[in-house]
Amino acid sequence: MLSAISRATLASSRDNTIGRLTRAVGTPRGYTEYAIGTQASWELDLFGGLRRGREAARDDLAASEASAGAVAVAVAAETADAYLTLRAFQARLGVARDQEANEKLLVSLVRQRFDQGIAAERELNRTTAELVGVRAAMAPLRAAIEAQLNRLDVLVGDAPGSNRASLVEARPVPVAPVPAGSAAPDLLRRRPDVIAAERRLAASNARIGVAVADYYPHVSLSGLFGVASLGTSTLFTGGAVQASGGAGLRWRLFDFGRVDAEVAGARGRHAEALAAWRGSVLAAAEDVETALARLGEAHAERANLERQVAALDRARTQARDAYAGGVTGLIDVTDANRELLAASDRLATVRAEEARSAVAAYRALGGGWQAANVPALASVAVDHR
Structure with missing residues (x-):
C-alpha cells in the first residue's frame, strides 16, 4: 500500500x-x-504459497532463537567448567603444599637422626630429593591455575587478569548434584540445538509448499x-x-521445467534437514546417557578414593612413628608419603571431574533453556501444499 x-x-x-x-x-x-x-x-493466496512462505519464515526465526539459546548454554557450561577446573588445580596445589610441609618434617627428622649418627647420609639425600620433587611438581600446577584464571576472564568478557583478586584464593570444589532425568523425548526437547534442527526441518518442509505453489497461477x-x-x-x-x-x-505455464527443478531442490533440502534433525536427536541422546554414566562413575570413584586417602593417611602416620622409634626403615615412610600424595592428588581431580560431569549432564539436558513461542513440529513428511 x-x-x-x-x-x-x-x-x-x-x-x-x-x-x-x-x-x-x-x-x-x-x-x-x-x-x-x-x-x-x-x-x-489461492494455492497456499504465501501461507507456506510465512510458516517457513516463522520456523526460521524460531530456529535462530534456539541457536542463540544453544550458544548461551554452551558459554555458560564452558564458564562453569573453567571455574571447576580452576578449583581442581587449586585443590591439587593445596595437596602438594601439604605434602611439602610433611616432607619438610621428615627431612628435619632424618637430619636430626643423621646428626646423632643414627641415620645414613643416603637417607638424608633421599628425603631431600623427595622434598625437591614435590616442589618441582607445583610449577605446572601454578601455570595451569594462571591459564584457567585467564580463561575465565575471557569467557565472561573481561581482559585477562581482571578477576584474579576474587578467584586467586583457593576454595573447595562445589559438591556435584545429581540431575534427575534420562534421554526421554520430553527432556530432549529442552535442548536448544534439537529445537533448532527441528525448526529448520519444519521450514524446509514449508518451502516445498512454496515451490509447489508455482505450478498454479x-x-x-x-x-x-x-x-x-x-x-x-x-x-x-x-x-x-x-x-x-x-x-x-x-503463471509460469511455460516454465514448468524450472519449477520441477525448484521443487526437487526443495525436497532435497528437506531430506537433508531431516537427516540433520535425526542426527541431532541421536547425538543428544548420546550426550545425556554418557554424561549421566560419567557422573555416576565419578561419584563412586570419589567415595572409594576418600576411604583410600583416609587409610593411607593413617598408614603414613604409623610409618613415621615407627621410623622415629627405629622399628622400620626410611623406605616405608617415603613409600607411604608417595602413595598418599598420589591418592590425594587423584581425589582432588576426581572431585572436580564429578562436578564437571554434573555440568555436562545439565548441559546435555538443555542447561535450563526454555523455548519461547516455538510451535510443535507438525510433520516431517513432504507436504505438497
Whole structure:
C-alpha cells in the first residue's frame, strides 16, 4: 500500500500550439498541481504459497532463537567448567603444599637422626630429593591455575587478569548434584540445538509448499484512489477524485521445467534437514546417557578414593612413628608419603571431574533453556501444499 501527498510545479512547452499562444499573449506558462492518493495491492493466496512462505519464515526465526539459546548454554557450561577446573588445580596445589610441609618434617627428622649418627647420609639425600620433587611438581600446577584464571576472564568478557583478586584464593570444589532425568523425548526437547534442527526441518518442509505453489497461477488485485487539482480550494471536490483498479495474473505455464527443478531442490533440502534433525536427536541422546554414566562413575570413584586417602593417611602416620622409634626403615615412610600424595592428588581431580560431569549432564539436558513461542513440529513428511 502506498500513500502520497505531492505538490508539483509544471510548465507547458514553448514549442507547441499552447506554448506559442501563451508567449504571444504574455500569460504564465507554469502552473501548480496538488495531489493526494493512496495505492494498495493484494495477492490472493489461492494455492497456499504465501501461507507456506510465512510458516517457513516463522520456523526460521524460531530456529535462530534456539541457536542463540544453544550458544548461551554452551558459554555458560564452558564458564562453569573453567571455574571447576580452576578449583581442581587449586585443590591439587593445596595437596602438594601439604605434602611439602610433611616432607619438610621428615627431612628435619632424618637430619636430626643423621646428626646423632643414627641415620645414613643416603637417607638424608633421599628425603631431600623427595622434598625437591614435590616442589618441582607445583610449577605446572601454578601455570595451569594462571591459564584457567585467564580463561575465565575471557569467557565472561573481561581482559585477562581482571578477576584474579576474587578467584586467586583457593576454595573447595562445589559438591556435584545429581540431575534427575534420562534421554526421554520430553527432556530432549529442552535442548536448544534439537529445537533448532527441528525448526529448520519444519521450514524446509514449508518451502516445498512454496515451490509447489508455482505450478498454479498467482492472482493479484490493485487499486488507486486519490484527488488531484490545480488549486487547494477544489482539491476535495467531486471533480478532483481519481480512482482506478485492476487485476493481474502471473503463471509460469511455460516454465514448468524450472519449477520441477525448484521443487526437487526443495525436497532435497528437506531430506537433508531431516537427516540433520535425526542426527541431532541421536547425538543428544548420546550426550545425556554418557554424561549421566560419567557422573555416576565419578561419584563412586570419589567415595572409594576418600576411604583410600583416609587409610593411607593413617598408614603414613604409623610409618613415621615407627621410623622415629627405629622399628622400620626410611623406605616405608617415603613409600607411604608417595602413595598418599598420589591418592590425594587423584581425589582432588576426581572431585572436580564429578562436578564437571554434573555440568555436562545439565548441559546435555538443555542447561535450563526454555523455548519461547516455538510451535510443535507438525510433520516431517513432504507436504505438497
